[in-house]
Amino acid sequence: MDSRYRYPALYFVFFAAFSGFAAFRNVLLEEMGMSGVEMGIVGMVMIIAGVVVQPLWGFVADYTRSPARVLVVAATVSALALLSYPLGASLSGDAFLLITAGTALFAVGRAPIVPLSNALVLREGFDYGYARSFGSTSFGIAVLAIGFLLAYTTTLLVVYLYIAGMVVFVALALTIPDDEESILEGGLGTQALGLLARRQFQVVLVAAFLLGFVSRSGDAFFSVYMRAVGLGDGYTGAAWAAKTVAETVVFLAVGRTALSYGSLVSVGGLGFAAGYAGLAVFPTLGSVLLANVGLGVGLALLFFALVNLAHDCAPDGLHSTAQTLLTSVGVGAGGALGHIAAGWLVDAVGVQSMFAYLAAASVILALVGIAVHAVADSRAPTAA
Template sequence: MLSDERRYQLLYLVLYAAANGISGYRNVFFEDIGLSEAQMGVIGAVLVGAGILVQPIWGVLADAYGRTKLAMAVGALVSIVGGLLFPLGLIVESPFLLMLLAAVIYSAFRSPIIPLANSMVMGSGINFGNVRAFGSVAFGVGILAMGPLVDAFGTATIFVVYAVGMVIFVVSLRELPKPPATDLTPEFRADSLRLVTDRRFVLLLLVAVLIGAATTTGGAFFSVYIRAIDAGDSMTGAAWFVRTLAEAAVFVGAARLGWRHRSQLLLGTVILALSFVLYVTPGTLPAVFLAQVPQGAGFAFFTLASVSLAHEYAPEALSASAQAALAAIGLGTGRVAGQVVGGWIATVVGVEGMYVYVVLAAGIAGLLSLGFFVSPSSDRSVTVG
């Protein structure tokens, strides 16, 4: 019999292993079917925008009825349908509209899964970092293996791998404990209003918007950037592997540092900004690989801090809703803006010049993070959950 912690670790292992190819090689696939950088940005924005619209709804339903596991299973299965529409772009003469339809279906059902899973882990009292680290390792190992698969069988392979992985994910959900339901009482509605007017939560959302823009734009165009500096597609997977190993190390080790969440948030945003500088100066393959360690560490610190702060600021009855708001209103809004603006900038100044703006977005997020040190906060150490 596996403990609940081991079951969650297995869940994150499968979840992140399934999606690594789409995250890392999506735009290379779009390039192969003849889409421009601007069109890639629009599709990327749709992928995030569809999630923004539905994530709060999924979160409220999960909190209200305690059907988090069912919501995740339905989301996984329907997202497979959307994912398998993408390869049809290889046989359609003008695939852009079909890619938009596939993006809507895929994202509307895929996007709620991670925030719902995060809320279940935080609500269980299990150390989030120890669980999330399995996702990072799975993502890194999977994307490293994906490079040779893409080289051998083509970029459409990423969607087949996703379909297989999500079937395994649904099976893995069965033995997890069922979260309790919450009545939609006046207290529930009052708690909702209190959450969205909490200035600490609003500040967290603003920081998340900028980090969402920086990391999503940087990650989505990374495979195109690797080609732009005359490196092979396999280098994309190798770089992601280095990055996710650094993520996993921080997810596991951060609790031992005993730092407050606000300190982690500031550190994560600053490290991310500095790591992207290496994409611009000197912008060589060795520098890019060197950047993966601080980039992975910075992303892990930001993720730990943002998920923990959202859980801390939310009333107990709104755990899933707070995580959905962080993912949709915060990170999601930033991702939409980053995809659209990033695609346009890459078209105008090139994908290498685009990273200057990624540095600026992450740097501004770092400045905003200082706001958590000048306002009253009940911020707790990372050792709590």
């Protein structure tokens, strides 16, 4: 396959496959009888497992210069691990431990897929925003369709669709050549420690941590929120679609703006704050759709800025490691804490009020954009 289509196709297939599981995982767990705390623990385990193994996947990809082969192994592991969900649903007793273990293994496999895809795209000089927009498009289309299909079929559909999608993903990854041009000066471990010691990269990780905290926790409980306010699964898909349409538009347009990366982080944080405040205060269909547009804009701006900044901070030959550190130490660690905090808040104050707290955290993320601009901005996004 021509490389102009191969990399966008990777995002398209993965996000289409993952969309249903991301949007309706907690609905599936709720149907299995789990409490908000148990759902939060499962989400935390999923994130922590990714945090632990992502840098290892990145090291292996940089050491072997074969990130595509790593993607093949990772996608296969993640697909097989999700078979624990239909098995758990078939049990007459408590499936919490089985689902938690299966989710952990799933997370180990899924962890490197997006960061290594990011590294491959930027390594080849492709426009990250353009390639990533295909993922947002497919996510929106798929989650909209799945939301309506769940009215007529089992929620386990999201598991089977992910497994089928990974078969296609593996076939695409097998067509990607190895990296034979990058030259890493010095030992891999030494260079990775040096990257972590750079103040610029540390500021990027702080912003990524807060992004993970506010985005992953909100995503995990959004379907629960929609049922709680009486809107249901069909409108859940519509809301996710509105969010991903906004992501797509921003990913396609942001590379043409003159805003600095730090400014993009600040505007993105405000997008999250506005979106979550809308969910907390106005639980009507129109307001929910509008709130998700704000969340989509924020997500696209933040990921565009942080992925490009991580690439800029990394020495040649360490780009896979940089992207996995961004998504593990940064987004992943923040998401793990966010899952636990959100699960506790759901039980303590209710899922609707939880979003007010996430709005406040998003304002802090917007303020961190000032530090990103002062310390880590190496160039405007139009130069990426």
